[in-house]
Amino acid sequence: MKLFGVLGDPVSHSLSPVMHNAAFKALGMDCEYHAFRVSADALHDAIHGAYALGFGGLNLTIPLKEKALRVVKPAELAKQIGAVNTVDFKKGIVGYNTDGTGAKMALVGSGIEVRGKNVLLLGAGGAARAIAFQLAADGASVTIANRTEERAVALAKEVGGIGKARGVGLDELKNLVRNCDILINSTSAGMFPNISETIVTSDMMHSSLAVFDIVYNPVNTRLLKEARKAGAKTIDGVMMLVYQGAEAFRIWTGTSPPVEIMEKAVRERLV
């Protein structure tokens, strides 16, 4: 039996155990995935303990992702993003960040190519960092728009080292939405309990837009409802959650992840 886990604090709400255990079961793998409450102070011991115990791999969530950079050997992208969400033990203790890949795969899985596209990314927090680095590396032109403009400008400066990026505030939103192909909300606007909140409304959107909201609580956010009203294509936050997990599964096991089964397990838990 191989053990896997997610470390965080709090962690009991995590959907990762249900998602990965469904995948292991579907593939008949002798593996189990559990959630472990670990404080930031105990992170070093917890990761090294799991390594010593022969764990197959770990995920990390709030508040451990940034601190983990000092505990593991980070892969290049995780270093650039400044956060680790996946730890693999096959070649020592190596840290990856699969959030950006998860977002990219959520788009690709919905038939949306990112190369050469104008992406308007709302937010400049932890999730936005991962998405901005990934999409810029994949050849998108990324406009980062954030309530606190300086954070957007600072992030765009970093991302500019690997691709096309600029940072702005939220003042010119109407024009920015009109000129983009893909709109991604990576802010917490619209997340429970503020479910009537949205930064962009249907009157600002066009029908050839793809609107991706990474918020998954609720799944059907106000932004996605606005997008449907405008005739735009929609992608919900469950897909990013599933694909970031699928990428971690691939890193740990070298096996192609059963994405549809993982998605079903998560959606059943969210209704």
Ligand code: NAP
């Ligand atoms: P974070 O680091 O705290 O960043 C929050 C961002 O949202 C900041 O840019 C903040 O702007 C902005 N923001 C918050 N409330 C706002 C409002 N009312 N109006 C405008 N901007 C607002 O959070 P995070 O970790 O990046 O997570 C953001 C959201 O993504 C959460 O809902 C989280 O659950 C979700 N998420 C989903 C996935 C997935 O797999 N689907 C993965 C990660 C995160 P300021 O800089 O101005 O404060």
